[in-house]
Amino acid sequence: MSNEKNMVNIYLYGKQYKVPGDLTIMTAMEYAGYTLKRGCGCRHGFCGACATIYRIKGDNELKTCLACQTQVQEGMYIASIPFFPTDKRTYDIGEIKPTEQIMMELYPEIYSCIGCNACTKACTQSLNVMQYIAYAQRGEFEKCAEESFDCVSCGCCSVRCPAGISHPMVGLLARRLTGKYIAPETEHLKNRVEEINKGEFDSLIEQVMQKPITEMKELYNTRDIEK
Amino acid sequence: MFTPEMLESVAKVEATRKERMATEPRRMTAEEKDELLKKFHPDYRAEGFATIQIGPNKGEKVPLELGNLLHSNSRLLGEKIDLDKVDYDVDVLVIGGGGAGSSAAIEADNAGANVMIVTKLRIGDANTMMAEGGIQAADKENDSPVQHYLDAFGGGHFAARPELLRRLVMEAPDAIKWLNDLGVMFDKDADGRMVTTHGGGTSRKRMHACKDYSGAEIMRTLRDEVINRKIPVVEFTSAVELIKDENGRVAGAVLQNMETDEYLVARAKTVIIATGGAGRLHYQGFPTSNHYGATADGLILGYRAGAPLLYQDTIQYHPTGVAYPSQIFGALVTEKVRSIGAMLVNKDGVAYAHPLETRDVSASAIIRECAEGRGVETPLGSGVWLDTPMIEILHGEGTIEKRIPAMMRMYLNYGIDMRKVPILVYPTLHYQNGGLEIGGEGFTKTIDNLLVAGEAVGGIHGRNRLMGNSLLDIIVFGRNAGKAAAAKAKVVKLGKMNLDHIEAYAKELKAAGIETNDVSPLLLPKYARKER
Ligand SMILES: Cc1cc2nc3c(=O)[nH]c(=O)nc-3n(C[C@H](O)[C@H](O)[C@H](O)COP(=O)(O)OP(=O)(O)OC[C@H]3O[C@@H](n4cnc5c(N)ncnc54)[C@H](O)[C@@H]3O)c2cc1C
Ligand code: SF4
Ligand code: SF4
Ligand code: FES
Numbered sequence: 093m094s095n096e097k098n099m100v101n102i103y104l105y106g107k108q109y110k111v112p113g114d115l116t117i118m119t120a121m122e123y124a125g126y127t128l129k130r131g132c133g134c135r136h137g138f139c140g141a142c143a144t145i146y147r148i149k150g151d152n153e154l155k156t157c158l159a160c161q162t163q164v165q166e167g168m169y170i171a172s173i174p175f176f177p178t179d180k181r182t183y184d185i186g187e188i189k190p191t192e193q194i195m196m197e198l199y200p201e202i203y204s205c206i207g208c209n210a211c212t213k214a215c216t217q218s219l220n221v222m223q224y225i226a227y228a229q230r231g232e233f234e235k236c237a238e239e240s241f242d243c244v245s246c247g248c249c250s251v252r253c254p255a256g257i258s259h260p261m262v263g264l265l266a267r268r269l270t271g272k273y274i275a276p277e278t279e280h281l282k283n284r285v286e287e288i289n290k291g292e293f294d295s296l297i298e299q300v301m302q303k304p305i306t307e308m309k310e311l312y313n314t315r316d317i318e319k
Numbered sequence: 320m321f322t323p324e325m326l327e328s329v330a331k332v333e334a335t336r337k338e339r340m341a342t343e344p345r346r347m348t349a350e351e352k353d354e355l356l357k358k359f360h361p362d363y364r365a366e367g368f369a370t371i372q373i374g375p376n377k378g379e380k381v382p383l384e385l386g387n388l389l390h391s392n393s394r395l396l397g398e399k400i401d402l403d404k405v406d407y408d409v410d411v412l413v414i415g416g417g418g419a420g421s422s423a424a425i426e427a428d429n430a431g432a433n434v435m436i437v438t439k440l441r442i443g444d445a446n447t448m449m450a451e452g453g454i455q456a457a458d459k460e461n462d463s464p465v466q467h468y469l470d471a472f473g474g475g476h477f478a479a480r481p482e483l484l485r486r487l488v489m490e491a492p493d494a495i496k497w498l499n500d501l502g503v504m505f506d507k508d509a510d511g512r513m514v515t516t517h518g519g520g521t522s523r524k525r526m527h528a529c530k531d532y533s534g535a536e537i538m539r540t541l542r543d544e545v546i547n548r549k550i551p552v553v554e555f556t557s558a559v560e561l562i563k564d565e566n567g568r569v570a571g572a573v574l575q576n577m578e579t580d581e582y583l584v585a586r587a588k589t590v591i592i593a594t595g596g597a598g599r600l601h602y603q604g605f606p607t608s609n610h611y612g613a614t615a616d617g618l619i620l621g622y623r624a625g626a627p628l629l630y631q632d633t634i635q636y637h638p639t640g641v642a643y644p645s646q647i648f649g650a651l652v653t654e655k656v657r658s659i660g661a662m663l664v665n666k667d668g669v670a671y672a673h674p675l676e677t678r679d680v681s682a683s684a685i686i687r688e689c690a691e692g693r694g695v696e697t698p699l700g701s702g703v704w705l706d707t708p709m710i711e712i713l714h715g716e717g718t719i720e721k722r723i724p725a726m727m728r729m730y731l732n733y734g735i736d737m738r739k740v741p742i743l744v745y746p747t748l749h750y751q752n753g754g755l756e757i758g759g760e761g762f763t764k765t766i767d768n769l770l771v772a773g774e775a776v777g778g779i780h781g782r783n784r785l786m787g788n789s790l791l792d793i794i795v796f797g798r799n800a801g802k803a804a805a806a807k808a809k810v811v812k813l814g815k816m817n818l819d820h821i822e823a824y825a826k827e828l829k830a831a832g833i834e835t836n837d838v839s840p841l842l843l844p845k846y847a848r849k850e851r
Binding site: 114115116119122123124125126127128129130132133134135136137138139141161162163180182183184185217218237241242244245264267268269270271272275276277278279280281282284285288293296297300301305308309311312313315316317318 | 349440441443444445448449456457458459460461463464465466468469470472473477481482485488489490492493495496499500501502503504505507509510511512513517522523524530532534535536539540543544546547549555577578608610611612645646647650651724725728729732733843845846847848849850
């Protein structure tokens with residue numbers, strides 16, 4: 093396992109622990125004896141449950157990260173942010189329309205952005221957060237959706253925002269509007285759903301369900317595969 | 320970064336790249352596949368399995384770790400739970416806030432039922448959030464549900480329940496449409512045509528994706544919809560046992576607050592188990608791609624209440640888990656990396672198999688390469704190369720960033736640029752093919768008022784599942800379960816609640832000679848290191 097040389101000192105909520113230097117913050121907490129209940133979801137960088145704030149001893153910059161995706165360092169002072177009160181507004185996706193108005197109604201605080209860029213600096217996914225908020229302000233939802241697509245809703249940006257904006261919620265609204273209303277409709281999907289509803293595949297599927305396994309094996313092993 | 324031995328091997332991979340790219344590796348014959356599986360697939364390793372001693376599947380094979388949980392007592396044995404003090408009283412209780420549970424809740428709400436979700440962590444802290452590659456549906460002109468059926472049936476070794484598989488493929492296009500209408504951003508071209516690719520074992524390009532955040536995009540949209548509908552979600556609360564009434568029908572569940580340990584009683588006319596998979600049981604010591612709460616709880620709850628399992632002995636090891644660096648050991652490298660062109664290559668630079676064989680075959684072939692000394696050594700074991708720079712050569716620079724940004728980011732965190740160098744992979748415990756047995760409507764076959772949806776179900780895919788068919792099944796069967804549970808709730812009259820089946824189970828264990836102090840469900844894996 094880890095020899096003495098590779099150990100580093102970290103500070104979990106201010107208390108010192110010696111842990112192997114190749115661990116992530118999350119596995120280091122477990123190494124230190126914590127049984128995680130909060131602040132731990134997917135463990136692989138997708139769910140945003142493990143938002144964490146840290147400072148390296150002697151450095152004055154506060155950094156934000158995902159505990160499951162970040163390796164420990166000597167002198168790391170660590171506090172997790174397992175919950176942050178971002179503010180999600182509710183709406184009926186079938187009723188709203190992708191107009192500039194809708195952001196004004198649901199998330200008016202985005203117009204108080206002072207352009208400090210703290211959100212972008214805090215983003216654990218290296219997204220251009222200030223930019224996607226700007227797109228939202230201008231009603232350019234498709235661009236906002238694209239720019240915010242990799243957001244894991246960890247909330248680290250919102251923690252740092254002087255305007256109290258709930259960035260991940262804004263991006264989410266823009267993406268739902270884009271997916272439902274702005275992206276072009278899919279003709280072949282609509283057609284196939286109709287064909288199935290009309291029963292066009294019913295007898296074919298019945299037939300294949302009735303076939304003996306030997307015949308199915310033959311069909312499967314000799315089926316043509318699209319290049 | 321890479322060790323000198325790794326770099327030496329990378330040079331070989333680079334040296335053979337041009338030649339490899341000019342030819343497509345041969346696909347294995349059916350006989351070759353059979354032999355490979357028998358020799359190298361973990362499902363065939365007898366030491367990894369136990370025999371179930373009690374209950375409806377008595378005498379059948381089960382992974383050791385799951386067997387231990389089945390052979391444990393209830394957490395509630397000997398506890399005094401006052402079932403007359405009801406904390407939540409609903410029509411439909413959904414256990415598990417992943418994709419299946421959320422879809423079910425939305426449809427139950429839509430049908431006018433009073434529905435509630437209870438979930439162990441937060442809603443969306445679930446395997447669904449992590450799915451990268453995509454979701455299948457036969458919606459293109461050259462494809463059909465019948466073709467989809469054939470691929471899935473063959474890929475699952477002809478063991479899927481035809482009635483379930485029929486629903487899966489026939490309702491697939493509508494599932495995609497439903498998601499699209501909720502605002503899920505599928506990859507489309509300028510005319511609105513879906514961008515679709517192959518997955519392992521598909522005969523048509525029918526994998527729909529949302530970059531490589533397919534599951535995340537679906538999950539966050541469903542979660543948003545659940546919240547918009549004001550469906551109550553009780554987070555950090557686990558179901559620890561089902562409750563029955565005097566007629567043996569399910570009537571609710573005992574819950575436990577994960578933070579305070581307090582027990583709570585939920586009464587419900589119908590209950591949907593949507594608790595997902597079991598990766599965190601680490602069968603045979605494998606690392607896992609699954610989320611923290613994937614501990615097979617639903618299987619335990621259901622089995623203790625008397626619902627049978629199906630195919631509990633078949634596990635999917637995803638061929639490409641991260642083998643290096645150690646910090647992300649076991650994390651998933653999506654199949655899409657191979658769908659869009661990367662080959663599997665051994666230490667000597669040889670593409671030893673077709674990159675898009677089904678998962679069980681592909682995983683077995685990697686295990687073989689490593690077992691026979693053609694793998695690259697890593698600090699935690701060994702692995703083979705996934706030749707990612709091929710993607711940029713095939714489809715142009717920038718493809719990796721555009722199509723698989725999550726993968727690129729995960730590796731860049733540790734200084735590995737997959738656009739320029741290949742990456743090391745080894746199979747990771749990924750998916751539970753088996754689970755609780757259901758009929759076409761989603762109800763268990765033996766216990767009234769109890770439904771199961773999602774990864775906790777066994778039989779939809781048979782003994783192996785194709786990529787993209789699980790995201791599909793959680794939507795199709797999640798929605799159906801929600802509708803069916805809501806309809807059933809209208810006619811259910813509940814009797815008096817009891818937990819008698821817990822005592823009965825304990826007696827059966829004793830009678831089978833099993834003395835145990837262990838309790839189940841597990842709820843969370845035991846990762847905390849304790850020095851003494
Ligand atoms: C990394 C990864 C990548 C994948 N990629 C793909 C892909 O590309 N395509 C595809 O089709 N499939 C993919 N899969 C498989 C697919 O994502 C899952 O099988 C599917 O999402 C499972 O959905 P579910 O709703 O059944 O379970 P989950 O989404 O896991 O949800 C289960 C929920 O139940 C909760 N829970 C568990 N126990 C309890 C309890 N006792 N009480 C209360 N709540 C409980 C859990 O915390 C969780 O929130 C992938 C899986 C993983 C892990
Ligand atoms: S934009 Fe999303 S990923 Fe980035 S910090 Fe904010 S919530 Fe986290
Ligand atoms: S942190 Fe807030 S105020 Fe500053 S740029 Fe970002 S959104 Fe604007
Ligand atoms: S635990 Fe999900 S992002 Fe870290």
